[in-house]
Ligand SMILES: Nc1ncnc2c1ncn2[C@@H]1O[C@H](COP(=O)(O)OP(=O)(O)OP(=O)(O)O)[C@@H](O)[C@H]1O
C-alpha cells in the first residue's frame with residue numbers, strides 16, 4: 001500500500017495506488033494467470049469503464065513488478081507507424097531510465113536510431129533523452145531495433161498497448177501483419193492489447209483472415225458491481241472523517257450505469273462538497289452534477305465549435321432523446337427538423353467514428369453522459 005496522501009480520494013486521473021482503486025480482483029487475477037502462463041490478452045470494453053486503470057493496477061502488483069519489466073503505451077493519438085515507434089521507444093526509455101541494469105545500458109547501443117536523442121547536460125553531465133517525432137526517419141528499422149532490444153532483456157517483459165485498434169487506422173496498411181510477426185517472434189514479452197472500439201477490436205482478433213486472429217485470449221470488462229463500489233465509496237468518506245448515505249452512492253451508480261469514470265467524477269465532486277465532519281445526502285447530487293457539467297463546459301464548447309453543422313444537429317437530437325431508436329425514420333427526422341435519412345446516416349457514421357456517440361442494437365446515445373445533459377438542456 002502506498003503512502004501517497006491526496007486531498008480527494010476519488011481519483012479521476014492517473015492511477016495512484018490500491019487504496020484508491022476499487023475491486024477488479026478477479027480481473028487482476030485473470031491477467032496474472034494468462035500473463036504468467038505465456039498467453040497474450042485482448043482486453044475489450046466500452047470507453048470509461050476502467051481498462052487503463054485495470055492495466056495500471058495490474059502493473060502495480062508487487063509480484064508482477066518484481067518479475068517483469070512492465071511497459072504501457074497509449075496509442076490513441078497516433079496515426080502512423082513512426083508515431084507508434086516513437087511512443088513505444090519513449091515508454092521503454094522512461095521506464096528504464098532510473099534503473100541500474102546492464103540491459104538499460106544497452107538501450108542506445110541496440111536502438112541506434114534513438115542515439116540522436118541522447119544528450120549529456122552541459123552543466124551537470126547528466127544524461128537526458130530528447131527525441132522528436134521528426135527524428136524517426138526509418139520506422140521499420142527502429143521497430144526492428146526495439147524488438148531486438150526487448151529480446152535482450154534480463155527479465156521478461158509485459159507490454160500493454162492501449163487503444164490498440166488504432167493501428168488499423170494508420171497511414172501504412174501493413175502494420176497489423178508487421179506487428180503480428182514481430183510479436184510472434186518476440187521471446188521476452190507478453191502483450192496486453194486493450195481497446196474500446198469493440199467492432200474494430202473484435203474484427204482484428206476474431207476474423208480468420210486477419211493477422212491477429214486468435215492470437216490472444218479475449219477479456220471483457222463490466223462495470224464494478226453496485227454494492228462493491230458502494231462499500232468502497234462509503235469507506236473512502238469514513239476514512240477521511242466524512243459521512244455519506246449509501247443511497248447516494250447507489251443513486252449515482254445507477255445514473256451512469258456504473259460507468260467508472262462518470263461515477264468517480266460525481267463522487268469526487270460530492271466529496272468536495274461535503275465538509276470535514278459533514279454528511280453527504282441525496283439532496284446534494286443535483287448540485288454535484290451541475291458542477292461537473294460546468295467544469296467541462298469549456299471543452300464541450302470547443303468540441304461543438306469544431307463540429308460540422310449537420311453532425312451538431314444530429315448529436316443534439318440524440319442527446320435530447322437520451323436513447324435514440326429509429327433515427328432514420330420519418331418521425332425522428334420530423335421531430336428534430338433533420339434534412340433527410342441519408343444525411344442523418346452520414347452524420348451518424350462520423351459521430352460514431354469520433355467516439356461522440358455509441359450504438360448498441362440500433363439504439364444510439366451520446367457516450368459522455370455529462371455532455372449529453374449539457375447538450376440537451378444548456379446548449
Ligand atoms: N477500479 C477502479 N476504482 C476506482 N477508480 C477507477 C477504477 N477503474 C478506473 N477508475 C477511474 O475511472 C476513470 C476511468 O478509467 P480508465 O481511464 O481506466 O477507463 P478506460 O476504460 O481506459 O477509459 P477510456 O476508454 O476513456 O480510455 C479513471 O479516472 C480512473 O482513475
Ligand SMILES: [Mg+2]
Nearest residue numbers: 051052053162
Ligand atoms: Mg483508457
